[in-house]
Amino acid sequence: MSNLMNAIGTDLLLPGAENGTGSMSQTDEQPDRSVGHPHDSTVRPNSGQASQAAALCAEKGRSLASARAGGILPAVPIAACFALGILADRWTTLPAEFWIVASFVGWAAWVMVWRTGRLRPAAVLLCFSCLCLGAAQDHRTWFLVRRDDIALFASEQSSPAIIEAVVVSQPQVHTLRSDGRLREWPPPVRSICVVECQALRSGKDRRPVSGRARLQTFGRLSNLQMGDEIIIYGHFRRPRGPSNPGEFDFRRYLRRQRIHCLIWADSPEAVRSTGERQDRMLARLRSHAREVCQAGLRRYLSPRGLPVAKALLLGDRTGITEEVRKAFVESGTMHLLAISGLHVGILAMFLWSLARLLRLPPSGLAALVLAGVGVYAFVTDARPPVLRATILIAITVAVFPCYRRVLSANSLAVAALILLFRNPSDLFEPGAQLSFVAVIALLWSARRFRRRDQTGGPDLDWQWGGWLRQVLQPCLRWLRRGYAMSTAVWLFSAPLVAGYFNVVCPVGLIINVLLIPIVVLTLWFGFGLIASITALPSLAPVFGFGFDRLLGVLLDVVALASTWRLGHLYIPDIPVWWGLGFYVLLAGLVASGRSRQITWITTRGLAAWLVFGLWTGLQPSSPQSLRCTFLDVGHGCAVLVETPGGRTLLYDVGTLHNPHRATKLVEGALWSSGRSCVDLLILSHSDSDHYNGAPELFGDVPVGKLVLTRSFLQLDQEGVNDVCQAAASHGVRVELVWAGDRIRLDRNVVGTVLHPAPDFVGEHDNANSLVVLIEFAGRRILLCGDIDGNGLDALLRQPPRTIDVLMAPHHGSKRSNRPELAGWARPRLLVVSGDDRHTRKMLIDAYGPS
Template sequence: MGEPTATAEPAWREFARAPLVPVALAAAVGLVLDRYAGGPLAAELLTAGAGIVAWGVSRRAAWLWLAAAGVAAAHHHTHRAAFDADDIAAFATARPAPARVRGTLDEEPARFRPPRPDPLLGRPSPATASTTLAVTAVETRDGWRPASGRARLTVDGRLDGLHLGDTVEVVALLSLPDGPSNPGELDYASLLRDRRVTASLRGRGSTEAVTRLDEGWRHSPLGWVAALRGSGARTLSDAIDPGEAGLAAALLLGDGTALDRAEWDAYVRTGVVHVLAISGQHLVVLGWFAWLVLRVAGVRRRRGAWVVALLLVGYAVLTGGRPSAVRAAVMVSVVCGAIVLRRPQRPANSFALAWLIVLGFNPADPFTAGCQLSFVSVFVLVWGAGRWLAPRPLTPLEELVEDSRTLPEKLIRRGARWAAVGFAVSLILAAANGPLVLAWQNIASPVGVVLGPPLVLLTSVALVAGFVVLLTAPLAGWLAWPFARATEWCLAGCGWLVDLAERTPGGWVYAPAPPAWWLVGFYAAVAVVVLLDGRGRRVAVAATAAWLLLGLAPPARQLPADELRVTFLHVGHGGCVVLEPPDGRVVLYDAGTTLGPDAIRRTVAPFLWHRGVRRVDEVFVSHADLDHYNGLPALLDRFPVGLVTLTPSFRDRPTPAVRATLEYLEKRTVPTRVASAGNVFAAGGVTLEVLHPPADGPPGEENVRSLVLLVRHAGNTVLLTGDLEGEGQDRVTRLPAPHVDVMLAPHHGAKDANTRRAGVDRWEPGPIALWARPRLAVSCQKAGPTDHLRVAYGAVGADVWDTPTAGAIVLRSHPSGLVVEAFRTGEVRVVRRGW
């Protein structure tokens, strides 16, 4: 292992001689320009046309590269932005509304199992199914109207009996896909647009929302592929123990629904999810096995090459045509084609061809994690690790010593070398892919370096054995039995190793994503390290190490020295308020939602990372209702938390969720304290005064004992009320009325907690509104009516902002005043009397 031999040429020369490489690079530039600069389609088409004409006249390759950039940009633009006038999005609004839609299932329904029982999940979630509907008609007041486009369809239930190609009628809530509601959150609408999906259909209650009008899967080639994949899943389920059948379906068929989120997350956290998700590795292992069998069977090389190429292309289609599988299928097919034609092939050329074919199928795929990781891994593995770890030629003396060794000695030495190379490759790929994984998943998994090689070996054996099971089980169960057992044992070993790695201290850690500019610089440096040899590479390695250290430096928190920032996050029916005092501390008021702990992963953690937060100093839990604290364990997994402050009655709530949360706090050795009326806490020029509850009582449900915090900074005041209502609200409103600028509407804006009935469907200010008289009331709630709040708080001179409409609501307090911003609408206003 070490430097390549003297006869090996630098990798950049191979890329320089490959004619498709500059075309692929130009296409990548075109994609990036359209994605982030958004040029007009006419200009992109003009660029492509001008490049083609100029190339036809001058035959200079540079003009062809310009044409490739223009074509790629136009292809990406039309893929994401060109839709017919009768697209389903034209019938949808941001607020879900009942609709009746007809169309054809454009994907085989993905059938998800209910999540595991979890005390932190308020109510058990049902099994769900999702698919894409190619819309043909929408019912309007004037009857059925033709429509087009694609909608994401999700229903409660499994949609058994429906398949890709079937024509259906759907009765569901139609809406435009949601964009991000909080800074740092995933843009779901953009994600769907990458798949040319412009609307969402949500059917609740049962699968009766979907009725089949005509069976069509038998008339669709992809329908037959889906049926074959379903048959394979049933074969694996019958032949393999249920405990490992899900892993087998994920490994062999790319069935993402075969494992639940907890099982997938274990592989993600330990950095080895690539061994399960269908990737180029799977196709290479399968292709190597097929080639070996064909050679042993005496099949000639050229015929064997045809068989391997067709097998891998078919397998890539069967498992969903993911970019990584398409890349591997193209590159292996090029090798097979070279064997058939008896022509040499350039790996750099086939690498570039694979890139062009992937973006030809879907120009948005290069902006996905799987595609990026696949191409980076192959680039580093083939032109980097493959050269660096190649054995140097033996000297004549070393050859004599090697010949003198016994067979067991040779086998042991060879095995040791293979193991050393395997771990070295794992380390190289982890270093190369680590920043991308961090950018996409906010996780670093050093344990994956050690875990990777044995898992690759186990899953490779399981893949080959499982493939034999798929072929032989329909013929004779006894014939498949030994291969099924081998598959089970290998996958059980994978599960045992992953479980062990998960429990390894420091084996994995959540962290903020590096900035985009740093990622660009890092991968430019990686490319230089791979492509250069000798002194140039050594200089590049040193520069890469320096760049890496720069990326590891903690990001600077952007907060003026005299400013308090308060953010009301949109988490649905729940609450999480983030306070950032001027001294750099971070304090949370509540962390929970009825949507379950997963909301922390999707909303709160990305927001904190977006703000450059690496530690949460304190969490105040308003009371022991699940939707206010069930995100605490997920928060503790992702951030060090210095202190958790509870109400006097929190520990007395006899629920499994409270017990589970307290046990998790103890497991993480997070100290707790109890706050009650009269306590005052200080944080960097900010005071937090506890107005309620008292040390004992009042009696009743938890809402009456909700923690009320009065936050003061620079003459500005924010009142946080949790779910305060009933006797608790009466006690607070008997206190001397403070000056309140902004208040959190109690109990997510519920009528009983904020208003008083003044007649049939008529409301007037409730006690809390009349007592506080805020300038702005913030309602953290799920989507729903807020008219009663606007009437009640409007009567005392306040406006109302709700998080479903505004998204995250950010307050910035400083000596010159108080500014409020709405993330979704972009509205910015100064909070003052009569605003």
């Protein structure tokens, strides 16, 4: 079994032969039948045949050794050139016709040159044609759409429509914050699925269309299955790009999935099923299989373990709460919630063990593993990491009955080629990148251990013997190798994780290896539960009980690790140039092979590059002048002020929608500007759309001081109480202010509190809004919160001021934006924090067209 264990642990390193007719090397766990035994009745070859066989084995061994030493891995340069072609297409404006013609010319030239026996020029032409082929495939999938694509009939403004479509992905139900305290709207449950558009109807007109769209509605689309034909009564538009610095590019994310349109329906009743497509039977089979698995999980698992079980086994993370997701991120174990090569490998181990238990022959073992892994990839929608691992396992297991060796780097390149040809945008997907980088790290570290074993490297020095040595020595050797491989994976992937998710988790180095036995047992019980649900229902309670208990242990360990001090650290964005430099040096290290000189140069270069990156990252990032960013959070408020001295002020952090989104938008703006903390957080008043993102912000970003008014501290409101408890638990100082107080933000930046006065009593929360005037270099910015009523009257009784930038109070409402305020402030620029575009005309009437 050690062969497949190596294949799984280091992504498919099996002994055997790369070419030829399946001769075995000395490392194979097969009996040597060329040596006689008195009691062996096996028919043996004569001496001439034995010598020929030995010569053949020696020749194949030399070929394999030279392949490894000389780097004869034909799929590696082909895959690299295909990926370079994708990059070339994204970075240039060349048309698809150019890449197609160049690819055909390259192929034709390669055939002619190869037939003449000139291998080096032929190899160059082959690589060139693969590069052009990659560019052509990327251009076809990224830049081109059909002329009747539904996105061509949409704009970035929502328009009503009646759309005929076919469901192509199982509707997923998302639940927003189950506590309901800090979110006011929209409803807590929504359903999302992908549909293939068929027709666009307007009155009696019916226009055939094509293309994929993302359908969303509030409520549960529990009656829909993959392959259903539906009619949608709703609105559609194109996805919008990011409107804030550092914001996640949702439009690009959808485009990578070839989705160019969004459809909204107000309720599930606005989505009507009209039948099912007979040509979508495979999709319906996948949907039915997932439903059966989910029903079994719901029956045998507790509410705490059910969402994690669905994520571990089926890749469905819709039930994972933000608190659990964050615990996995901060403990460095987020990869467990995303189905990857680890899960597929553990499944292959499970099937291998089952086959050995049933004493299946090599062909039966290979068939069982291939069938099981293939079905699992089908049920889990064949995401890139799953498909990569499935291809590698298929290559390895398919040749296992022939006892042939698989060169893992070559197999990995083949998997990359298949993935990139299927969808070139996978080259830019974080999951696919992390998957391949982790496998490369495992292969590299396994090669080093194999070399150490061959050269007789140092081993553990034991001062005792007997049974204790027999027990502890394998365990400690496994721990040593496990931590070495885990460290390699962590080091190889840390820049990618930090670049995409702005977090570094040293605690993952400690617990990931220790969690391997727990994760293996957990998944084995989970796979056993899924299998027993359909085949042996009497065993399902046993597997369900064990699976649920192991999930509880896993969740407890993850929750504990996420709370360790210095176990994780949120950091600003990593410069792209630094990340590229790191991976160029890392590629040199991996490709150095046995060359000690290249290894010495690349290791020293990596160390110097890391020190240089830390030095530049620790330098304070400060704008040359005051920078004020009004973040687009929808109906809410978040204003980020960065001073020339490097200090940061945040005025409010909340939204009427999901508070998690407000927090992430603020963090993205901070990190994209090179900031890692908030020196001063001002919460204007106790409406939740102005503060509901604060509790999560305290946990992610260091906050120096929280500034409030006395009227904010209405502790009978649960949301306000949450803010105060979160501030206290994270050591944030709280300061109460009122009119006349001055807030020194920087040497040349001063904030003055204009409202409320110490003795002021507002008629409601909005009237108590904290109004701050920020002054720098003769310029003034006025932040008003939601001030209205008698609070606005009190503000207008103060001496008039000329304001350069005015944030329209109360999201631009008519009651708060009276002509008197326009005359009192005379703003040069008016900013509205809200998503109601119908207020524009009213504001122009109040403040004037300029």
